[in-house]
Amino acid sequence: MNYFTAVKTSINFKAVKTNSEAHNFRRKTFDYIKKDLTGKNEYWIGDKILQRFKLIEAYCKEKSGRKLQKNALPIREAVVVIKENTTMQDLHKLSKRLEEELKIRIFQIAIHRDEGHYDKDSKEWKPNYHAHLVADWQDLETGKTLKHQSFHYSKMQDITAECLEMDRGVSGSKVRLEAIEFKVQKKEEELLLLNNRITEMKAAFTSKKFEDLIVKENDFLGFRKIKTDKTIENYERVFKSYNTELLKNKEILQSKTKIITEFKQKNIELTKEVSLLKNKLSFILSNVTAYTKEKEVYFNSVKDTIIKAIQFEKFRQPKLFDTTEEKILAILDGICKQVSEKNNIPFSSLAEVFKNPDSSLEIFSLLNFDNHGIQYNTENTPVQQKRKKIKRSQ
Structure with a gap:
């Protein structure tokens, strides 16, 4: 990403799959998810895929006078690599x-924190943090699908990297950096213990303990002589045992070395991130114009996140706000x-x-009242006008 985080982001839109909603919103059980983490997933939806597709078909016919082409891809889906602390607000900002x-309208978002795999060496869970973005790919000017050139897709990557790198302040990165440094220290301690264990085992081969493996018996003249066959048998048994343990420790050693290398790389990248965030913070605080702009962008993002959350609740429960003013305010407060x-947004920002x-x-205006009892019309947005009153969620 732009600020050199440990994981690089990417976005790549493809034709939406028939089972996308079942997968994205966990309507089915899948073998490759960690079920105890599913509760950490987050979802937002403005429209169902089938409903949106029907609206796209209708608008295409009305706008262009022709049916939507059979090979058109008016709805597409992207998998976006995110960080552990990426929020729905970040993804709304990206949308x-x-x-x-780029005129791409996102109408479904699913954040998945329950997918990943167990490392074959360390047996540790390696999460695959990502988000699914389902998009309306229709050009509102023509009714046909959007046409993008190669530089648009490059710009798409830049936009994604920029939006998902807008962490809230420096402190969060410091905490994560300290956590990584602590883990590196612990892994290095484990590595040292393993090295010491291997050294001890090697030293044991030259110790007096191996003298006990030598079998001596008296011959017919009463002289004590080494019984070669029994002594060799003892040595073979001990060597086999030590060899097994050495191989086991070698595998563990390789695994720990790999983990330490990964953590050290994350450490370097997070140090860069902290430095960049500090520089950005200093620039904003020392530049009135930049500060004002950043403040405006941030509060607009907070507002949009609240609006999206309200729209989501209205989608899930269409009659949610058909109640008293007091209850509506209570619902809004809960949202x-x-x-x-x-989204780690302080109440002062709200x-x-x-x-x-x-x-x-x-x-x-999204609710069924205002402080003066005036009803607001939420269907008369610019997009609704463009679509000549064809109802379509944005």
């Missing part, structure tokens, strides 16, 4: 940039608390968003 700059907790009249109006 917004993809729409603004905001959840957004704050899952308060700033609601202090802004335009932002507050935009949020309350």
Whole structure:
């Protein structure tokens, strides 16, 4: 990624699969997931794939006068590599940039933290953190599918890297850096113990312990002589035992060395990340224009995340807000608390968003009331107008 994290991100859109929703939203059980981690997954949906496809077909016919081509790919899906602490807010931010700059509209997001594998050497769980983004690939100007050139796909990678690298401050990276350093220290201690064990075993071959393996018996004249066959048998038995243990320790040693190398590489990359974040923070704090811009971008992102969360709840429970004003406010409060907790957004930031009249109006327009009892029309968005009143979630 742009800020040199331990894992590089990528995004690659392909034709959506027929079982995408079952997989993405865990409607079926899969062998390759760690079920005790499934609860850490996160989901957002603005429309079902089948419903969106029907709307795309209808809009294409109305806009162009022709049916959607059979070989068209109007709905596509991307798997995006993310970090352990990537939030839904980060992915909404990415979705917004993809729409603004490439006209790609994301209408489903699934964050998966329950996939991965066990390392064959260390037997440790290696998580595969990623997100599925399902996108509407229709050009609203023509009704046909979007046409992108190679430089657009390059830009797509840049946008993804930039959006997913917007960590909240330096402290988080410091904590992770310290954790990596601690793990490296522990693994190096284990490695030292293994090396000492191998040294001890090698030294044992020259110790007096092996004298006990020599078998001596008196001959018919009363002289003590070595019984070669029994002595060799003893040595073979001991050598076999030591050889087995040495091989076992060698495998463990290789495994630990591999882990230490990985951790040291992460350590180097996280150190770079901390340095870059410090420089960015210093620049923002010392530049009024940059500070104002960053602040505006951040609060807009918070607002959009709240709006997306409300839309998701309305999708899941269409009549959720058909209730009293008091209950609606309680529901909104619960949604905001959840957004704050899952995206590491301080309540002070939520308060700033609601202090802004335009932002507050935009949020309350999704509900069935405002402070003056006025009903808002949420269907008259620019996209809805473009589609000539064909109802389509954004």
